[in-house]
Amino acid sequence: MSKNGTVEQRYLPEISRKEMDELKNTVKIASQKIIADNIERMKRADPHRPEAMKYFDDIANLFGRRQQEIQAEKEKGKKVIGYMCLFAPTELILAADAIPVRVNSGWYDTSKLGDRVVPVEVCPVIRSTIGAKMIELSPFLEQSDALISVLTCDGMTKLSEILSDQQTIWGMNVPRIKDSTQSLRFWSDEIKHMKTQIESFTGNKITRKNLNEAITQSHRATKAFRRLQNLRRTNPVIMGRDAMLVNQAYTWDDTKRWTEKTELLCDELEKRAQQKDWVCSPDTPRVMITGTPMFWPDNWKLPTLVEEGNPQGIIVADEQCSGERILNDPIGVDEWSMDDMLNAISERYLMASTCPCFTSKNGNEDRINWLINKAKEWNVQGVVYYVVRGCMLYAMEYSRVKKALDKINVPVYYLDTEYTREDVGQLKTRVEAFMELLNARVDF
Amino acid sequence: MSTTQEEFWRWHEYHHIMPNIKPADKDIITAGVDVGSVGSKAAVMVNGQAYSWGITRTGSNSPESAKKALNFALKDTDVDIGNIKYIVGTGYGRVNVPMANKAITEIACHAKGANFIWGPSVRTVLDVGGQDIKAIKIDETGRVVSFLMNDKCAAGTGRGMEVFADLLQVPIEEIGAMSLKVEKEPEPVSCTCVAFAKTEAIGLLRKGWSKEKVLAAYTRAMAVRMANLINRVNLEPELVVTGGQSKNVGIVSRIETILGVKCLPTPNWREGGLDPMAAGAFGAALLAKALYEKEQKIGE
Numbered sequence: 165m166s167k168n169g170t171v172e173q174r175y176l177p178e179i180s181r182k183e184m185d186e187l188k189n190t191v192k193i194a195s196q197k198i199i200a201d202n203i204e205r206m207k208r209a210d211p212h213r214p215e216a217m218k219y220f221d222d223i224a225n226l227f228g229r230r231q232q233e234i235q236a237e238k239e240k241g242k243k244v245i246g247y248m249c250l251f252a253p254t255e256l257i258l259a260a261d262a263i264p265v266r267v268n269s270g271w272y273d274t275s276k277l278g279d280r281v282v283p284v285e286v287c288p289v290i291r292s293t294i295g296a297k298m299i300e301l302s303p304f305l306e307q308s309d310a311l312i313s314v315l316t317c318d319g320m321t322k323l324s325e326i327l328s329d330q331q332t333i334w335g336m337n338v339p340r341i342k343d344s345t346q347s348l349r350f351w352s353d354e355i356k357h358m359k360t361q362i363e364s365f366t367g368n369k370i371t372r373k374n375l376n377e378a379i380t381q382s383h384r385a386t387k388a389f390r391r392l393q394n395l396r397r398t399n400p401v402i403m404g405r406d407a408m409l410v411n412q413a414y415t416w417d418d419t420k421r422w423t424e425k426t427e428l429l430c431d432e433l434e435k436r437a438q439q440k441d442w443v444c445s446p447d448t449p450r451v452m453i454t455g456t457p458m459f460w461p462d463n464w465k466l467p468t469l470v471e472e473g474n475p476q477g478i479i480v481a482d483e484q485c486s487g488e489r490i491l492n493d494p495i496g497v498d499e500w501s502m503d504d505m506l507n508a509i510s511e512r513y514l515m516a517s518t519c520p521c522f523t524s525k526n527g528n529e530d531r532i533n534w535l536i537n538k539a540k541e542w543n544v545q546g547v548v549y550y551v552v553r554g555c556m557l558y559a560m561e562y563s564r565v566k567k568a569l570d571k572i573n574v575p576v577y578y579l580d581t582e583y584t585r586e587d588v589g590q591l592k593t594r595v596e597a598f599m600e601l602l603n604a605r606v607d608f
Numbered sequence: 609m610s611t612t613q614e615e616f617w618r619w620h621e622y623h624h625i626m627p628n629i630k631p632a633d634k635d636i637i638t639a640g641v642d643v644g645s646v647g648s649k650a651a652v653m654v655n656g657q658a659y660s661w662g663i664t665r666t667g668s669n670s671p672e673s674a675k676k677a678l679n680f681a682l683k684d685t686d687v688d689i690g691n692i693k694y695i696v697g698t699g700y701g702r703v704n705v706p707m708a709n710k711a712i713t714e715i716a717c718h719a720k721g722a723n724f725i726w727g728p729s730v731r732t733v734l735d736v737g738g739q740d741i742k743a744i745k746i747d748e749t750g751r752v753v754s755f756l757m758n759d760k761c762a763a764g765t766g767r768g769m770e771v772f773a774d775l776l777q778v779p780i781e782e783i784g785a786m787s788l789k790v791e792k793e794p795e796p797v798s799c800t801c802v803a804f805a806k807t808e809a810i811g812l813l814r815k816g817w818s819k820e821k822v823l824a825a826y827t828r829a830m831a832v833r834m835a836n837l838i839n840r841v842n843l844e845p846e847l848v849v850t851g852g853q854s855k856n857v858g859i860v861s862r863i864e865t866i867l868g869v870k871c872l873p874t875p876n877w878r879e880g881g882l883d884p885m886a887a888g889a890f891g892a893a894l895l896a897k898a899l900y901e902k903e904q905k906i907g908e
Contacts, residue, residue, distance in 0.1 A: 474703075474711055575754065589700070590740070594757055597715035601752045604716070 246308030270459030404479025640892025646738025723750025
């Protein structure tokens with residue numbers, strides 16, 4: 165590794181410590197302001213916001229409590245294993261007594277730094293992660309002792325190569341055709357190999373007992389997660405942004421504590437539902453978001469525009485790997501033998517994924533089914549299809565999704581943007597016009 | 609630079625009052641104020657009928673531009689701002705219309721306005737504004753069914769045309785007709801980005817191209833861009849063009865050629881026709897009436 169500058173970097177430019185510190189400081193200060201502003205606006209949207217959200221507001225500070233906790237654990241000898249795609253089997257990391265944390269970058273400012281390494285045509289999520297690495301901005305990326313990089317889209321594939329200039333990377337090959345037995349066999353081998361890798365890296369054996377515990381823990385998290393999404397099914401008791409923050413916080417928080425806090429939040433929300441204490445008028449258009457992941461904190465642009473819009477909308481569901489896809493599907497274990505658990509993990513991570521990197525006989529049918537079921541069961545009135553420029557796979561699946569949603573008479577709006585704040589004014593017009601369109605089904 | 613230099617980009621600011629309408633106390637008088645990036649438009653309606661309108665240039669201050677446009681529309685009329693029951697603000701500066709009761713996007717307003725100007729047969733509206741272009745699908749009542757908007761960029765918009773008017777020293781209102789005075793349509797300029805197109809145009813002029821030919825090449829490129837947007841939203845006749853560029857015959861006729869459909873004709877504003885440049889303001893004034901009536905109903 166070249167942290168000391170002795171090894172030549174294949175991709176990343178040499179930046180002087182001084183420049184790096186200056187840049188890091190500037191972006192960090194800006195980012196803390198954005199985090200505070202996002203939360204302030206979320207509070208304003210719901211004057212008597214659930215008490216339990218306080219915890220998540222705190223954990224939302226990427227440079228705060230959680231960073232310090234992880235640091236303390238590291239000092240006691242724990243390993244941190246970062247990951248970029250949801251395909252990384254976090255249960256294996258937990259079973260080996262290591263800390264899993266997601267490291268994709270949501271900073272707009274660092275995407276401009278990434279431009280020094282890759283052209284602007286490249287997906288900004290990737291450019292931003294590269295930029296964050298260049299100035300060592302991301303606490304969780306910097307704390308990661310190793311990174312699991314799953315080769316899903318082109319961006320992720322090359323990102324892992326670029327990051328390997330400075331970090332230990334474990335690539336995982338994900339088969340692009342989902343519904344074939346050889347794919348599952350191949351993927352199972354990748355999972356088993358990852359288990360060995362994690363074991364030798366951490367020095368901790370993954371036993372039947374600790375894997376059982378890790379899976380059980382993840383089951384509990386899924387249960388809490390699903391409980392929260394179910395509470396968004398009827399008249400609104402929680403703003404979409406609050407739920408989205410809770411969902412995403414799972415990827416950097418402590419699993420056990422996150423589960424407890426989410427259950428507490430749900431208790432509160434259930435009471436609200438009983439008292440018919442709605443967070444906004446039940447007539448508010450119900451919106452689902454799909455497309456490119458929206459990483460905290462800067463990518464709150466769209467949800468904020470929807471929920472602060474005139475007319476206002478409320479986000480009741482999403483189909484994003486930064487949102488509801490995180491914990492939606494439990495690991496289906498039957499016998500709790502090592503083999504069975506590993507197979508169950510393989511199946512869960514491959515078969516349940518609706519990532520557009522897949523294709524199959526029927527195309528990415530699972531994603532279409534998710535969207536249609538969600539739209540129906542969550543009573544979704546309109547879908548915003550969110551794509552950042554350079555995000556090829558999501559952009560390419562749009563026309564199919566549109567046709568499928570047209571069939572069930574749910575309007576969908578394609579919203580393309582970039583890692584920038586400059587287009588907020590124009591996006592506001594687009595989002596509000598879409599909300600008006602959804603409203604017009606009742607109004608005027 | 610001489611101070612008397614002609615401003616070729618400058619288009620007509622005007623106001624118009626419909627004859628034969630005499631607003632009375634019992635009438636529902638509403639207004640729509642559309643503050644665009646280049647033009648500010650205001651329309652006053654009496655019981656949902658167009659009564660007067662005014663079209664002015666947007667200044668650096670949205671609230672001021674809104675006031676200016678509305679006062680212009682009210683000039684020499686029998687209506688005072690206090691007689692107006694409900695005002696809807698729309699356009700780029702819609703949140704900065706101080707006298708508005710409500711803000712509605714220009715997309716919904718142009719849809720409604722197109723339905724008002726041309727009637728229920730309109731299904732596709734192309735709104736070419738100062739800074740963006742929008743393709744809007746509407747139903748027979750003027751409701752938005754779907755829409756698309758170009759990137760935030762002056763490429764292929766009214767502002768781009770103004771730049772060209774200045775560059776070629778041709779009054780903007782003559783640009784359209786002039787661009788059609790070519791024997792053979794030249795290849796479109798390769799880039800509609802105003803900055804690059806300008807450079808390209810200068811090059812073509814140096815090569816000896818006539819102003820007409822350069823204008824044809826630029827207008828063609830803009831029309832191609834607009835036609836693409838219309839196709840992406842799934843064109844369904846009748847098609848109409850609103851916004852400032854609806855007056856540019858060079859744009860409208862080229863869109864017709866490219867798409868193989870006729871647009872419904874643009875009413876002649878010089879003869880007091882309902883001006884599609886003010887479609888957003890008309891739509892806003894109509895929606896204002898609907899909102900006012902809804903409010904009254906709730907109040908009863």
